[in-house]
Amino acid sequence: MFMEWDRLYLGDCRAVLVGFPQNSVDLIFTSPPYADNRRKSPYKGVSIDRYVKWFLPISNELKRVLKPEGSFVLNIKERAIHGERQTYVLELILKMKQQGWLWTEEYIWHKKNCYPGKWPNRFRDAWERCLHFTKDKRFKMFQEAVMVPMGSWKEKRLSQLSNNDLIRHESTVSSGLDRKVSNWVGRRLAYPTNVLYLPTECSNRNHGATFPETLPTWFIRLFTQEGDVVLDPFMGSGTTAIACIKNNRHFIGIEITRQYYEVAYDAIKIEKAKAILQSLNH
């Protein structure tokens, strides 16, 4: 039931990517396993000192399959160990530049609800990097697709809004991805910044998704148009793919573990079915 361009692969992206044609993908959005973090994944072996060397061949293949006007958004964050932040992400940026990538921008995902905890030497880590790489200075960017209502929600007459509306609205301020677009009627729109203030999704139906659907959705709308192709070489439970279906983009997903692959497969099948039914209603 998947269409020609919508494909899932069960396998190691290092091997799978080799078979892809060059210059064929409009956007790569992915969140690779962080160094020594996912204990249940086969990537467990990627230690901190080997991380950059492990990733560079992958980023090289990604550069090959990406269209010249396409974008690569890498969601990643280094850990703190023994009181120090690790530096492998910084080194990765420098090496990818040597590889020919342009480091165009660093977007910040400011997590609305981050992991709890208390330590004597640091606070909770409430942000992650979304590194934006391109092959060319002239890349596709559709800024209007992610515009947000101007001004703060406080400007609206509070007394007329229910508390639910207030809560919902606050969550839209930075993302502009809420369904309640009706609230925006008559409001002027503004361009967002390079900081995304989004909640993490926890303990809901999302099987182990490491980022909320709004994160890939934002970049998909920003860097692609309908019908474009989006690749996620570390698909996980398929959050990027779901975001693609909901926004009429094609997707290619690669996942190395059978467990996550099957979770993603089922979720995508359901989302596809929903999309078909919805298109029939129109």
Place this chain on the structure above:
Amino acid sequence: MFMEWDRLYLGDCRAVLVGFPQNSVDLIFTSPPYADNRRKSPYKGVSIDRYVKWFLPISNELKRVLKPEGSFVLNIKERAIHGERQTYVLELILKMKQQGWLWTEEYIWHKKNCYPGKWPNRFRDAWERCLHFTKDKRFKMFQEAVMVPMGSWKEKRLSQLSNNDLIRHESTVSSGLDRKVSNWVGRRLAYPTNVLYLPTECSNRNHGATFPETLPTWFIRLFTQEGDVVLDPFMGSGTTAIACIKNNRHFIGIEITRQYYEVAYDAIKIEKAKAILQSLNH
């Protein structure tokens, strides 16, 4: 009228710092001239490719004068040139590690109202790095001094709160330095995260202040106690010094340009006078 420990220097910090005793400063907070940014400053000549080499001798002196349990907070952000983010800040972190600094944390200053503008290839830059370096894994940190009102979700459910309470709840993610915090007496406090959501405040006649007073204030309260000594080797218009006076910390400021030095001198004199009058009222 300055006290023994409160000192201002007109000169190049590379020369001035040499005369300082070692292990004598509790906190260094500074925002150095960004590469090729301050055209009016004598540091204008610091080009991007020379920036790291220019800064390393300074950071080495800073390490010497900092107490072993002290902290160094470096507010900096690389520029984007010809569509690319520059990498000199990343390289600086790596080199300072080699120099013996511990890169303890990277705090994010999420700017509430950032500089306006529109470009075809990027959004407005709404964040800056506040790099936290230390000499030792065991450094002073007073987390209780910067606690913020806890999310109201658990205490009372939202439906029971007034609209005013809802507005204040927004300040949960901000610094907690507002006067409104006093209204939260009796409410539980929570520890903040490593993201500071602060306005950029150009309200005062702050001549060219590159950061709002709340930014140094937050770190001063977090990393020092009353009577401690704070150093800003690139004082500018004296924002860090003002924050010190208001929080009963001693300060040492160094500024290379006579214009900024005089602006800072006057502002500090006024703030000192205010502080003295206030202490008499008690």
Place this chain on the structure above:
DNA sequence: GTTCCGCATGAATCGATAG
């Protein structure tokens, strides 16, 4: 049908304890 409350849980990190 609502609203309300309890509870589990999530890209975490440190220090102590054990091998």
Place this chain on the structure above:
DNA sequence: ACTATCGATTCATGCGGAA
């Protein structure tokens, strides 16, 4: 001395059962 494992800490969120 070095690595490996475990408990303690913490809070926004959604789910489900109760009022």
